[in-house]
Amino acid sequence: MNRRLKSRIGKTALWIATFLLMLVICIPGLWVVLSAFRPNSEILAKPAIWIPRDLTLDNFAQIFGFGQEQVAIPVLSYFTNSMVIALTSTAIAVLIGMSGGYAFARFRFLGKNSLFLGLMLSRAVPGIALSLPVFMIWSKLGLIDTKMGIIIVYVAINVPFTIWLIDGFFRQIPKEMNESAQVDGCTRWQAFWKIEFPLARSGIASAGVFAFLTSWNEYALVSQLSRSTDSKTLPVGLMDFTSQFTINWAGMCAMAFIIIVPALILTFLVQKHLIAGLTFGGVKG
């Protein structure tokens, strides 16, 4: 009885500690989400109003240009830019990652190990350290403030990671799968698409989601490479809410909410994929 009580108290204490910790981590996020649905007056009220009294979608209407009050910030263009840039750079990074990862996992070629090491080392260089050279080269090439310019940078950031991740997934698939398919009548290409690709699918999907999140959330580089609505993405656009004298917290939070939601959904997807992992029954040992 005594021991049971003790273990129960221990468990309760653990839960409380976890709850408090999560609270500290989550409150800023929660505050952003709450503020997205509140009028500015309530956000700025002192003392702080914790439990919202007045929930509204005005902030969203405002930033998207509906309703009476409008904000002079082209959120829709930023959103489109973000989507185009993140999706395109992800698609390219996944395609390159798939071919590169497959090559590293399956083929022997000269300089393979050094190349792989080089790719991994490039991950160790913080992207921002390269911002000045990139800026100079891009300005010479006329890529400043273009979606293309940003996409290229994001592909470069993501490719080493997607190659590394996808390589790992292909490595887990025994090469006999491919050989068996070839003996069964497949060309190498068919063997890849019908056998190896479906088996590595969850890995490829994870790589894609990670690449998407990186591009979607990136701020440091894009803040230097973009200038106008032609290429500004949501995280950069967020800064438009700060003007010399005022900050439109309500609009900013509404926009932050729009940035967070896709990222959040995708994060859940990644989690599912990563946990699901690969279940192999076709091969023993």
Next chain:
Amino acid sequence: MSSINLKKVVKFYGKTEVVHGIDLDIDHNEFVVLVGPSGCGKSTTLRMIAGLEEISDGEISIDDTIVNELPPRKRNISMVFQNYALYPHMSVRENLGFGLKIAKQPEAVVKQRVSEAADILGLSELMDRTPAELSGGQRQRVAMGRAIVRHPQAFLFDEPLSNLDAKLRVQMRTEIKKLHQKVATTVVYVTHDQVEAMTLADRIVVMKDGYIEQVGTPMQVFNHPKNTFVASFIGSPPMNQLPARIEGQTVVFDDGTKLPVPGHLADKVREGQQVIFGIRPDDMTPEGHGIQETGQSTILELKVDLAELLGTETLIYTSLAGQEIQGKMFDPRDVSPGEVLKFRVSLDKAHLFDAATQQSVSVG
């Protein structure tokens, strides 16, 4: 149903030559087993036949068509891999039908052939399971099923039983043999297990270090090993091999023990020749426990070092000329270490190999 011919086939990995120009002719419907220790080139040879490894030099033909340049899919062969290589994302049914679907066979044909194969291998109950839901033996059967549905010209097996436990291995061995009788097709089977080789093969190909040491029926290879390697590799426990010298009509061992030269080999040896005397444990039995006194035999008195009871027989470890050798006691009684037994050695079954060349004196 087809023949497979290898002509001077060579394989290099980088600069290392691993298969040294081997010649081999495999007949229609023949069950040929490539056997040898690991690294002997047997799997590489099989993979070259399958087209999964390029041939560095020489020629491989299937049914008189040179296939050197043909990709695996055009060779009309099927292969069972050591790890089965079943497709984990497909059901048993889809695994079986995969090759036929790739070949764009009509749905009805696929269905009929798949159920035919399932019947032969007793898989009908398991058709909707995935490989993960099968036991080792069942996976093995699916792998074989996948091989037979396509009615290929030849089956290639790459150590198909080595992932199974001992009991299941014996059972599957029998099934493979039965399968070969049911679907008469050329089979090339790779194993490192000489028992599998002996039980399954029409002909055994013993390989070592990328060379073929001997080709022959299980009986030929067992009874007339061409050299000391084949003699020690085929047969369990392995043949006893003792260095000796020919003096007159006797074989003299290092410790001075003398045996008469086996009659059937008398004219194959010369005076003073350094030889290796080979005798299988089965041909060296304590008096009254095995060999009858027919043919040429002789008696050796040896001290028992260790006795291993195996049930129908007891394996007796003893030594001669400072070397451990084994004899067998059939219809055994209790034997204790230290006991001296009179072994009857059947000289009719003895072998002599030249010490320098390691080749049997009875070969050319």
